[in-house]
Amino acid sequence: MDSKDSEKEWHSPSFMANCSVDQKEDWLKRLLHQNEISSSSSTTTSVVDVEAFLVVLKDLASPESVHDAGGPRRADMWMNRLLELYHRRKDENETEFHLDPKCYQYVIQAWANSDKEEAIVIRNRSERWLNDIIQKSGDILLSTVTIQGKNPPPRPPTVLNNNNNNNNNNKPNNNKYDNDNDNDAQTKQNIAPPPKIKPTIHCFNAFIDGLTRGRQGKNKRDRQILVENAAFSENILRRLHSMYCHRSKQQQQQQQQQEEDKINRYSDDDIAIIRPNTDTFNHVIRGWTRCKQEHNIHKKVLTILRLMESDQRENPEAFITDSGLPRPNTKSYSMAMDALIAVAKQKARLYNNDQKSRRKQHNYHDNGNSNDHRAHGHDHHLNGMDEIKEATAILKYMHDLYDAGVEGVVPHRVPYNILITGYSALASFGQHRYEYNISDDSGGEQFKAEEILRTMMSHRDNEFMEASPDVLSYEKVMLAWANSGHPQSGKRATWWLKQLWKDYDLYPESASTSSHKSSLLPTVSTYNIVMKALAGTDGALAAENVLLDLGERYRDERTDHPGLCPNSESFSIVIRAWLESADQARHVDQRIASIRRAYEWLSSLRGIENENNLSTAPQLFTGMLSLLKSCAKKRPHVLDLAQQIFEDYRQSRHRLDNFSYATLLQVGLLSYSWSDSGEDRENFVENIFADCCDDGLVSNVFIRTLVDHPSNECKNLTDRALIQDWPLPPSWSRNVKNKNNLPVPNDVKSASERLVLRRGRGDRK
Numbered sequence: 001m002d003s004k005d006s007e008k009e010w011h012s013p014s015f016m017a018n019c020s021v022d023q024k025e026d027w028l029k030r031l032l033h034q035n036e037i038s039s040s041s042s043t044t045t046s047v048v049d050v051e052a053f054l055v056v057l058k059d060l061a062s063p064e065s066v067h068d069a070g071g072p073r074r075a076d077m078w079m080n081r082l083l084e085l086y087h088r089r090k091d092e093n094e095t096e097f098h099l100d101p102k103c104y105q106y107v108i109q110a111w112a113n114s115d116k117e118e119a120i121v122i123r124n125r126s127e128r129w130l131n132d133i134i135q136k137s138g139d140i141l142l143s144t145v146t147i148q149g150k151n152p153p154p155r156p157p158t159v160l161n162n163n164n165n166n167n168n169n170n171k172p173n174n175n176k177y178d179n180d181n182d183n184d185a186q187t188k189q190n191i192a193p194p195p196k197i198k199p200t201i202h203c204f205n206a207f208i209d210g211l212t213r214g215r216q217g218k219n220k221r222d223r224q225i226l227v228e229n230a231a232f233s234e235n236i237l238r239r240l241h242s243m244y245c246h247r248s249k250q251q252q253q254q255q256q257q258q259e260e261d262k263i264n265r266y267s268d269d270d271i272a273i274i275r276p277n278t279d280t281f282n283h284v285i286r287g288w289t290r291c292k293q294e295h296n297i298h299k300k301v302l303t304i305l306r307l308m309e310s311d312q313r314e315n316p317e318a319f320i321t322d323s324g325l326p327r328p329n330t331k332s333y334s335m336a337m338d339a340l341i342a343v344a345k346q347k348a349r350l351y352n353n354d355q356k357s358r359r360k361q362h363n364y365h366d367n368g369n370s371n372d373h374r375a376h377g378h379d380h381h382l383n384g385m386d387e388i389k390e391a392t393a394i395l396k397y398m399h400d401l402y403d404a405g406v407e408g409v410v411p412h413r414v415p416y417n418i419l420i421t422g423y424s425a426l427a428s429f430g431q432h433r434y435e436y437n438i439s440d441d442s443g444g445e446q447f448k449a450e451e452i453l454r455t456m457m458s459h460r461d462n463e464f465m466e467a468s469p470d471v472l473s474y475e476k477v478m479l480a481w482a483n484s485g486h487p488q489s490g491k492r493a494t495w496w497l498k499q500l501w502k503d504y505d506l507y508p509e510s511a512s513t514s515s516h517k518s519s520l521l522p523t524v525s526t527y528n529i530v531m532k533a534l535a536g537t538d539g540a541l542a543a544e545n546v547l548l549d550l551g552e553r554y555r556d557e558r559t560d561h562p563g564l565c566p567n568s569e570s571f572s573i574v575i576r577a578w579l580e581s582a583d584q585a586r587h588v589d590q591r592i593a594s595i596r597r598a599y600e601w602l603s604s605l606r607g608i609e610n611e612n613n614l615s616t617a618p619q620l621f622t623g624m625l626s627l628l629k630s631c632a633k634k635r636p637h638v639l640d641l642a643q644q645i646f647e648d649y650r651q652s653r654h655r656l657d658n659f660s661y662a663t664l665l666q667v668g669l670l671s672y673s674w675s676d677s678g679e680d681r682e683n684f685v686e687n688i689f690a691d692c693c694d695d696g697l698v699s700n701v702f703i704r705t706l707v708d709h710p711s712n713e714c715k716n717l718t719d720r721a722l723i724q725d726w727p728l729p730p731s732w733s734r735n736v737k738n739k740n741n742l743p744v745p746n747d748v749k750s751a752s753e754r755l756v757l758r759r760g761r762g763d764r765k
Helices: 021-041 050-060 071-091 101-113 119-137 180-189 201-212 223-261 278-289 297-314 330-366 385-403 413-430 445-461 471-484 489-506 514-518 524-537 540-555 568-584 588-607 618-632 638-651 658-671 675-695 700-708 712-723 751-764
Strands: none
Touching: 021 050, 021 071, 050 071, 050 101, 071 101, 071 119, 101 119, 101 201, 119 201, 119 223, 201 223, 201 278, 223 278, 223 297, 278 297, 278 330, 297 330, 330 385, 330 413, 385 413, 413 445, 413 471, 445 471, 471 489, 471 524, 489 524, 524 540, 524 568, 540 568, 540 588, 568 588, 568 618, 588 618, 588 638, 618 638, 618 658, 638 658, 658 675, 658 700, 675 700, 675 712, 700 712, 700 751
């Protein structure tokens, strides 16, 4: 740094280190304003340089500004201001003002970090800046890297690709300063043209990072966008890798020729030798792992991984002397395992659906006596176990590299958790083994998940803390049991929950181990998994007891664990468990008791609905109403409970639907099915019909229920309000969303007449 630069305070790395990005932007605005005043009043050289803009651009590209919605657009604005100043200085023949590739890197990274903009906007804006720096580099071959579906322009001859030319006059004139007028002016003033700015691999990494980063929102998770961005990023990587290998080889040949001829040849400054690094490969791999629905992403990922390993195999000595060479690290291998697990899930899902269809066919043709559905139980090529085994092999290979002292590869808990996640997912597709009492070698995923967890616990005992389990490790094992449908799923999940609390309580509390201890703290998600497992095996009461235990731990004054606050899913699991218990109950009183218990928990949830982001679901209300239909005829008093549930549904934040009205009507007609309840039945039918019309929810099911009921009250209402006034006023059904549920003329016919019409249509077909 010369004496002039030393006077500029922003050249210090600690300049405005504790200031916010807004404060830095205000500072740069004032600096540019002062610069404009000084430039207009005198001929003094401006003090503003690229470093001043880098102070702001670097902050806008930092991970801390990821939630700054306007950050990328402000980075665009500052970059345009910088380019305006650069072109103005260039017109004034001031060659000391040079652009820095970091400016482009930071503005591209600012767009890559954005989580508010649309995916297509992020790609277009960042690609614009990448193309701009490539264009300013004058490297025509490099400009073809980001061009898709177009023929690249012809590359002019250069010294590097024409070794027979020893004359420097063969150098192409791509610089704007190389025209005749500029050459004459610069010759007179003895001013050299400014050097061309060349992109770095960090510029490309920032662009690929924006293409492959995981984002929220429907548009940002669009399957087509994910695949296109992944394929585009892979094409960029392969072009860069190919160009680097070609140009570095040519450069070595030229240097060797120079040494042999002892001639100082001209080195072509119009080309950039850009070497992809580990981040480049990892960003591309990450892009393919986002495409969870594609069936061949594991092949894509493994191919890229082998390409990264190829340089290491071809020249192992270079990896000792050159730490910048791309090499797979823990992240690379973990993402490869994640891709394999994603494909294993797809295969297992298709395999499970195929097994279900085979069982249905055998049960239909052989009345359930055939055992042919066992024949396909060992096909690991179809059920995802091959991919699971390959992921296990990668984890073992990581251990081998770690034991050999390879830098950057540590088999920590993340790849272990990925493997457990795979087994827990496959366990959900093996429930048919317990449903149909099938025994095959492909089962026991939950036991394999337990085995991996015990391996992680042994690593912790051996003080290999990087591979020690965390709460996610335990949760995935519990989820494997919950998904498996094993008769002991609830008990095993409960045992692992107690083991997790035991490990957390017994873990030493110290500064060096505080992060490990906090990673073992159970959360509400942990308890939800256990409740799900218990609801499927031990029943609703067992799940309810776990929810009560969760509430006690959350309210315990001796601890402060906000992550243990029950959420909406916690209540929903227990409510649905009681509804399932009611559905399976043989005695009507047991069924009603289970429904009442579910309603009590739903009322408790409604009472605290506005606290801690809790909310109910409309299916919980309609589920209770549907179950009450089976109790109404034997226990007419359940109509009061049904009306209470219906009114709670009306007062909730959810909108009533046409099915809830039809269901309540059916419950009421069943409750008033006795001959001496004519007056009560009439009042009920008249009131509910009026309310349904006012709410605009009169559906075909509602009308058919009235028409088909044999009571005089329903017949009178049908004749008076439906048949005589047909067509019905549109306002009566204005809020029925599904057109298939709208009333039609045939709905006012009796059930026998509708049956004849359906049979007639079938005969004509």
